[in-house]
Amino acid sequence: MDKVFIGIDVGSVSTDIVALDVEGNILSTQYLRTNGQPIEAARKGLRNLKEEFKGDIEVLGVGTTGSGRQLTGIMVGADVIKNEITAHATATITLVPGTRTIFEIGGQDSKIIFLKDGMVTDFAMNTVCAAGTGSFLEHQAERLGIPIEEFGDLALTAKKNVRIAGRCTVFAESDMIAKQQYGFSKAEIINGLCEALVRNYINNLGRGKKLEPPYVFQGGVAANKGIVAAFERELNHEVIVPKNHGVMGAIGAAILAKEYIERTGRTTNFRGFECTDLDFTPTSFICGGCDNSCEVIKVEMNGKAMAMWGDRCGKWTNSIA
Ligand code: SF4
CATH class of the missing domain: 3.30.420.40 (ATPase, nucleotide binding domain)
Structure with missing residues (x-):
């Protein structure tokens, strides 16, 4: 069975998914069109990955990056959620010291x-x-x-x-x-x-x-x-x-997940490939609590609020147990 670290970079144009082995070698790369549906693109990529390894795959850690990193991070149970600058820089420093x-x-x-x-x-x-x-x-x-x-x-x-x-x-x-x-x-x-x-x-x-x-x-x-x-x-x-120049964000996210798991000794939060079947709905609303009128994003999984963000004061983010 292959043991892997997964990196997912969800951008507005493409969703890239890579798998690294425990030595950091790149085993698999995917470039998928996001088509305005980041969750669907991430789901498709994970299903492809499972098929590619014929289900014989153990995920040791997952990192997400890109503009859809939070949404995807919640869906998959990411261990690290990092901005694009950190993810890209991490991949480059590793591949081209x-x-x-x-x-x-x-x-x-x-x-x-x-x-x-x-x-x-x-x-x-x-x-x-x-x-x-x-x-x-x-x-x-x-x-x-x-x-x-x-x-x-x-x-x-x-x-x-x-x-x-x-x-x-x-x-x-x-x-x-x-x-x-x-x-x-x-x-x-x-x-x-x-x-x-x-x-x-x-x-x-x-x-x-x-x-x-x-x-x-x-x-x-x-x-x-x-x-x-x-x-x-x-x-x-x-x-x-670099050879994999088109998926550097995803490579960086996978490396950061690998470093995090190795440094902390924790086991991954990855929800398993079954996470692609969960009913997962993002909605947004404008908070009328003050003049900031923040656009708050709320994500529900199977009817339960999983995460909220976008509020400047933390009122909604902190309401999630
Ligand atoms: S989330 Fe906080 S800062 Fe934003 S509008 Fe509501 S009360 Fe104001």
């Missing part, structure tokens, strides 16, 4: 994390500007009729440089259309777009900060060779893309 700067670009958000001696010293996140994320690239690939998987390779074939205004998606799109009309090839425009995205990312997230190598690039967009090359040209330095 000595990393100083992490570039993370996902489908709908991006972040930069600065490290020194294996500790996070600073970070910045972008959750509002689409021009620095994968969804922008996907949209432009679609507009140009190029499969997103071919986008990066095509960028590498560009013969000339063309500068695309990348400050925001609207500017970039109209500038690309203009450059197409001037006669630049698709490859050149795409290459210009990769450079615009990298410039935009570094200007937004790295503004006023010292970027130091080793650089590690992760997140779904790290699969795009055009973006990797644009980073390397901009920084004039090699950028490392």
